[in-house]
Amino acid sequence: MKILHIIHKPQNRGAETFTCQLSHHLLKLGHEVKIVAIYEGCANLPYSPTIENLMASTSKKVIDIPAWKKLAKIVKNFNPDIVQANSGDTLKYAVLSKIFFRWKIPIVSRNASEVGRYLNSFFQIRLNKFLYKNVDWIISVSQESKKDILNHFPFLATKIEIIPVGLEKNVDIDFIQLYPLEKKHLVHVGGFSFEKNHFGLLNIFELVIKEEPQVHLHLIGDGPLKMQFIKEVQNRGLEGEITFYGFVSQPLPYIKSANVLVLPSIIEGLPGVLLEAMYCKTPVIAYNVGGISEVINSKTGTIVEKGKELLFAQGIIKIMTDPDQDQIAYAHKMVNSNFMNDQLALSFVNSYQKIIGLK
Template sequence: MKVLLIIHRQQARGQELVASQLGEEFLSRGMEVRVVSLYPGDFSLPFSGTISCLNLHSSISVWNLQKWFEFSRWVADFDPDIIQANGGDTLKFLALTSFLLPQKAKRIFNNGGVMGYYLKSTFQKRLNAFFLSRMNGLVSVSDYSRSDLDKLFNPTVPHQVIPVSIIPPDQQETDNVEFTWIHIGGFTPEKNHKGLIAIFSEAVKQGIEGNLILVGKGPLKPEIERQVDRLNLEKRVRFAGALIDPWSMISNRSVLLLPSAIEGMPAVLGEALCLGVPSICYTIGGVEQLLKEFPSLIGIAPGQSKSFVTTMLHLQKNWDFHLGKSMQDKKRAQQFFSISRAADDFLNFYKKL
């Protein structure tokens, strides 16, 4: 089987990482896989095969007819059985180019987010309904993501939930016993960095130990840097940038903070679970599904920043108890988020189309 995976950009974000890891697993099984990136990027994704780039420069260029024909030539050269769009503008681009592609290739949209969060106008919804109508199959990362998409568009093509998969990251043993509060995610509105800094600022006032490390990059980073300066947190908040292996730099007493506005099923939460790292998160989107699966996760009602702070202080005071619960979930998490499991699920879905 030949599979062509389309990603938004070569960057350290969930959809791109998951897609490249899935492609690498397919390669290890003897399949032919190629990755096409719509926009240029400089992050080294974990995929040893060919990554081509269409070099689009804005969302408007997704409508560039010349790029459609360029992509269609790549498809004709590779002759894939499956073309899978993975987040960002990939659904839009695959739908628009679908009229130029061979009917043999089944078109899949891998829905890793919550579309209803982004689509506000009737025009946006109708346009995306058209994009989805050009797909042969849909995959959603969580029950919540599937329910959201089904409610908005009522699609008639096969639609399956395949939970996010990860390759458990390396975590180096360190002698650092100081607390590390860590957040991993792009600086975009849905990740709620502004709310996170406000939470951490209040926790500092109440005597929280340790520093906050922010891993990632994105358009809102300058605004968050200014917020950190205004709150005099320069010595307590570190901007680490986009890292290939962020977990290798943290201390042995680390906690993931995830007060997101919306999430499909965050891969970073899966990574924390697979490492036995305690996590505190808002109970939004697909996070609720994970809370049912893993007792060690600590969920806070969305927007309840005071409760978030109180929970941070309680977790720090009762560290051994919470670490023990997280370690109990570790083995089950590694099975739940297994890349091998996900590859099997995708292949079985492909065969049904």
């Protein structure tokens, strides 16, 4: 088969990273793959073939005929069996290019988050309804993501399935020394966006260090809210208690070396960083949003209802004081059994074959 993947832009976020990892496995399985980005980006994504770019205008997100035309030309020249839209504006560009320039390839939309959280106006609801009316299949990342999209667009019920996010196999993950040496270490991996709730994490961290001063917070990632967050850290006098790393291409050693991975996000699909922590045998604690409860339960980690900052802080302290080794081992086994990309790629291939058979 020939698969054309569309990504929002070259950026170090989960949707783009997973698309690149999936594409590598599809290539290994003997399929032809091309990745196209809508917008410019500076990230060095983990994909060795060239990623083409539509160079779309960020000021013409509603009507961008030149970019639609360029995508249509790529579709015509590559002649894929499947076009997969991977989050961001990808579905909009795929559908409008297909309608305007009349190409016939089936469109698959990968639903990697909770769509309803982004439908803030009548126009957005109507536009997304129109777009989803013109897709052939939805691959949702979790049961909750599926439930969310069907709550808003129930007509999708007959053309949706679930394939989770996955991990690459890493035989050897280095242990690195986190500083200060005398402290225990919390790590958070994620871009500084409102979904990741860094300001809520700061509240939680303050509650933790009031009870356990010998704790340090490590933040991996960049993003639009980073400078605002740094100013808030300075306002609270916490500069010495938090280390910022920026983007890290290989965060697994930091995750493996920490005492706890924390994820108080307010919007998620199925975050790969939780699976990475389980793979590294690092205890996890997260808010119960999106598909998180599908991987975190009493057997695999600690889950807290969204907004319960005191309970989250207490959970962190309990994990640091008495980590549950049976829980850690069970989580590690679960990830290895159910969430590895080489196996998930086969699920995507099965879906593509099914969709082609429907046409």
